[in-house]
Amino acid sequence: MAPNIRRLTSYLRQRIASLHDQGLRHAEIVRELLHNDNISVSYNTVQKQVKLYQSTGVLEKPCQKKMLPRKLSADHMDYINMSLKENNELTGADLVKKLHSVFGISVSKWTVLRARKHLGWKSKSTQYCQTIRKPNKVKRLDYAIRCAQTKEQFENVIFTDESTIKIQTTTRKSLYKEGTQPVLVGKPKHPYQVHVWAGISRKGATNIHVFTGRMDSLYYQEILSSKLAPFINTHFPSGHRLMQDNDPKHVSKSTVAFMK
Known part of the structure; x- marks a missing residue:
């Protein structure tokens, strides 16, 4: 049994227009669609579609223009x-x-x-990024321009940094049945967290170092010895450039002397 079409597809509209251009009448178009396409379309549907096609030359009515919301000028x-x-x-x-x-x-x-x-405004969850002071914005822009002018490819650059990850987290929303109370989730004042150090380059990434507690210059140098130095010896035996931020433990006198 042929399916009864309630809404005309683009193909069906084009098919009706094509059969009409071939000289077929409305009833003949209905029979042609049923016998050859196995599609059941009413006589009135074909009549309306042919009338639209004859009067406007288009297959579908154009979308109505959005009007301004009522009550607002x-x-x-x-x-x-x-x-x-x-x-x-x-x-x-x-x-x-x-x-x-x-x-x-x-x-x-x-x-x-x-x-x-x-008006074209869309809503989404706020995404946060690191705050940069205005003087540093200018310096970063200048550096980016120099890199673009010299076509810097960072072939021998290793980027390293640390990040802190909080172990405990909860979703922003939870569900509860009507007539019951929502379940409260305890939030510790100082949630457990770990610190992660790692480096990346065009030739791959270093091993990740996970630690807790405070990192000082000496501990940072231990990480460089155990994680960064083997990576350099394997992937950059002929030389490299280390890119890191100006964290005090990165630029301390002992760290600078260690790198030399």
């Missing part, structure tokens, strides 16, 4: 857009309050959220 939309440019962390409730304070209008949060979406 162009001035309101401009104000919402300007407010989000000044502070991109404003919530829907914040914008409702600001609109009421400035324009004296009362709108729902959902009206504001639809307006925000219409």
Whole structure:
């Protein structure tokens, strides 16, 4: 039994138009689709599609242009857009309050959220990055420009750094049944954490060193001896460049003397 089509696909629209161009009538198109394509389409559907094709020359109706949300004028939309440019962390409730304070209008949060979406604003979880002081931004930009001009490929550069990983973590949301209380998750004041040292280069990565406690210059030098030195001897016997930040233990007198 042929399936009964409720919504015309692009192929089916093109097929109906092609059969119409061949001179077939509506009833003949219905029979042709049923016998040769095994598709059941009503007479009215074919009639409407042929009428659309004859009057507009297109196979589908164009999408309707999005209209501005009701209750909000162009001035309101401009104000919402300007407010989000000044502070991109404003919530829907914040914008409702600001609109009421400035324009004296009362709108729902959902009206504001639809307006925000219409303006092209999207919401996602905040992603954090390391804060860089303005003087260092200039220095980093200058360095990046020099690398681009000299076509630096970092062929013999080893990048090393440390990072801290907190062992305990929880998701931002949890579920609970209606009529029950949500389960509270204990959060220690000082969660257990470990530190990780590692290096990367164009020729591969060093072994990872995991440790707890505090790293001073002497301990840092022990890591360089046990993890970095063997990597250098294996992959960079003819010379290398070490790239690291200006952490005090990295640039201390004893560490500099050790590297020499």
